[in-house]
Amino acid sequence: MLCQECRKRPATVHVTKITDDQRTEMNLCEICARELGEVELLTEPKFSLQSLLAGLLAHEASRAERRPVAEDRCSNCGLTYQQFTKAGRLGCSQCYAAFETRLEPLLRRIHGATAHTGKVPAQGARPRSRRDELAMLRHELEMCVRREEFERAAELRDRIRELEQRSGES
Amino acid sequence: MAGSANRLSKWMEGTGPFSDIVISCRVRLARNVQGLPFPHLMQDSQAEDLLQRLRQALANQGARSADHRMTLYRLRDLAVLDRHVLVEKHLISPQHARNVAHGAVILRGDEAVSVLVNEEDHLRIQCLFPALQLEQAWQLASNVDDLLERKLEYAFSPDRGYLTACPTNVGTGLRASVMLHLPALVMSNQAGRLHSSIVKLGFMVRGIYGEGTEALGNIFQFSNQITLGRSEVDIIENLRSVTAQIIEQERSARELLRKEMRHQLEDRVWRAYGILTHARVLSSAEAVQLLSDVRLGKDLGILTGLTSAGLTELLVMTRPGYLQKLADRQLSAAERDVQRARLIREKLRAAAAGATSSG
Ligand SMILES: [Zn+2]
Ligand SMILES: [Zn+2]
Numbered sequence: 219m220l221c222q223e224c225r226k227r228p229a230t231v232h233v234t235k236i237t238d239d240q241r242t243e244m245n246l247c248e249i250c251a252r253e254l255g256e257v258e259l260l261t262e263p264k265f266s267l268q269s270l271l272a273g274l275l276a277h278e279a280s281r282a283e284r285r286p287v288a289e290d291r292c293s294n295c296g297l298t299y300q301q302f303t304k305a306g307r308l309g310c311s312q313c314y315a316a317f318e319t320r321l322e323p324l325l326r327r328i329h330g331a332t333a334h335t336g337k338v339p340a341q342g343a344r345p346r347s348r349r350d351e352l353a354m355l356r357h358e359l360e361m362c363v364r365r366e367e368f369e370r371a372a373e374l375r376d377r378i379r380e381l382e383q384r385s386g387e388s
Numbered sequence: 389m390a391g392s393a394n395r396l397s398k399w400m401e402g403t404g405p406f407s408d409i410v411i412s413c414r415v416r417l418a419r420n421v422q423g424l425p426f427p428h429l430m431q432d433s434q435a436e437d438l439l440q441r442l443r444q445a446l447a448n449q450g451a452r453s454a455d456h457r458m459t460l461y462r463l464r465d466l467a468v469l470d471r472h473v474l475v476e477k478h479l480i481s482p483q484h485a486r487n488v489a490h491g492a493v494i495l496r497g498d499e500a501v502s503v504l505v506n507e508e509d510h511l512r513i514q515c516l517f518p519a520l521q522l523e524q525a526w527q528l529a530s531n532v533d534d535l536l537e538r539k540l541e542y543a544f545s546p547d548r549g550y551l552t553a554c555p556t557n558v559g560t561g562l563r564a565s566v567m568l569h570l571p572a573l574v575m576s577n578q579a580g581r582l583h584s585s586i587v588k589l590g591f592m593v594r595g596i597y598g599e600g601t602e603a604l605g606n607i608f609q610f611s612n613q614i615t616l617g618r619s620e621v622d623i624i625e626n627l628r629s630v631t632a633q634i635i636e637q638e639r640s641a642r643e644l645l646r647k648e649m650r651h652q653l654e655d656r657v658w659r660a661y662g663i664l665t666h667a668r669v670l671s672s673a674e675a676v677q678l679l680s681d682v683r684l685g686k687d688l689g690i691l692t693g694l695t696s697a698g699l700t701e702l703l704v705m706t707r708p709g710y711l712q713k714l715a716d717r718q719l720s721a722a723e724r725d726v727q728r729a730r731l732i733r734e735k736l737r738a739a740a741a742g743a744t745s746s747g
């Protein structure tokens with residue numbers, strides 16, 4: 219099928235629009251679709267991140283199909299782990315606890331880490347204790363020295379000193 | 389009015405550090421509210437409840453100038469073209485433009501802040517600045533975050549950080565990005581090599597215009613991939629230092645071009661300028677490419693009288709939605725190509741006239 223706009227290139231984008239109960243179908247090539255602004259609203263550019271996650275999840279899903287296990291389900295929102303592997307989105311914040319053991323290796327593969335460091339809400343959840351943070355920073359410092367990332371190591375060292383001083387004061 | 393065609397967004401101002409290469413930078417924070425399911429599972433009443441709480445949070449902004457005042461708009465209250473313009477100004481995502489059921493956007497008057505409400509996460513706080521000002525963008529995003537948090541309790545776990553619908557955003561919820569114009573690296577066939585080395589360092593690359601690996605107009609977006617296990621300051625500092633290296637490479641590639649291929653380079657720039665100031669029909673792909681050549685010409689001092697802001701403005705104004713918004717009606721593709729050519733002609737000639745009269 220040829221693109222209905224330029225009648226030169228093959229139509230690879232098929233758009234169905236419903237406006238005022240009128241159904242219009244358009245068959246366009248990518249160039250004309252982009253020109254018409256249809257593609258911009260229909261597709262998001264592919265991030266390597268999305269494909270990375272999709273790849274990881276597809277791998278898990280195929281394993282799960284071969285060896286079915288008791289279905290994991292979040293008791294708060296009702297989402298199953300199976301549904302998560304298909305859509306790539308969790309259902310609610312409690313899903314993180316519900317699927318903890320299965321998410322942990324996934325997080326490690328995406329981020330190379332499983333523990334948060336950084337901003338903490340002013341209210342709500344309590345920040346991690348200073349002792350935990352110090353232990354984590356010291357561990358990170360050790361890793362940096364091993365990887366010979368000295369600039370980052372120096373930053374961590376300063377941060378550790380700062381925390382040690384503050385806990386000395388309080 | 390949201391997405392007004394008359395107003396430029398903050399990021400389009402074109403001034404700031406390294407503005408010859410860095411068009412803009414962005415910091416985005418993903419946040420969710422405790423006790424509500426993520427947006428794709430939300431009921432109408434829950435979405436309404438969240439919007440109500442956000443209105444309350446915004447009621448406590450204190451005295452602010454019009455430029456700094458934040459306003460919430462429901463997407464369903466905005467015309468299709470207005471939503472399209474918001475996408476073209478990078479203030480909302482393409483998916484969010486279609487999210488009329490529950491979607492909303494909070495915009496600050498100067499459009500330096502846009503908060504996407506009920507997109508993939510309950511809140512996506514975005515701050516966009518011109519040039520390389522990632523620290524400023526982060527500070528502002530964090531301030532908006534603090535303001536909204538006064539009326540909302542965030543879904544947060546001490547171990548995993550800010551909890552997000554997709555595990556690729558969990559932790560800081562922070563995605564920092566820079567939009568770079570890299571014509572010399574592309575001309576000297578170094579963009580591919582750069583791309584793969586940047587990806588190995590844990591960053592993502594995409595073209596702003598065009599699809600897949602193609603980057604029309606030589607404009608690329610670089611952003612961090614990792615959000616968990618690194619602090620916001622680290623993430624931003626890493627991106628800033630990678631950006632500094634890319635700037636360095638682009639500058640030496642430009643220097644080399646100027647030395648080794650001066651005539652070809654000048655010819656390319658002047659041809660682009662000639663077409664843009666005379667053409668009667670321009671597709672958006674052609675316009676984006678030629679504007680890149682003209683921008684390079686301006687940065688290298690070949691063309692005078694043009695500004696980064698003016699050229700960035702043209703990039704946005706010649707997108708399909710924006711052209712139709714300016715014309716205040718639907719335009720066919722052929723009509724848009726004519727309007728686009730006219731707009732570019734007028735703007736470039738006005739700039740040239742301004743340069744002659746002032747110089
Ligand atoms: Zn076509
Ligand atoms: Zn859940």
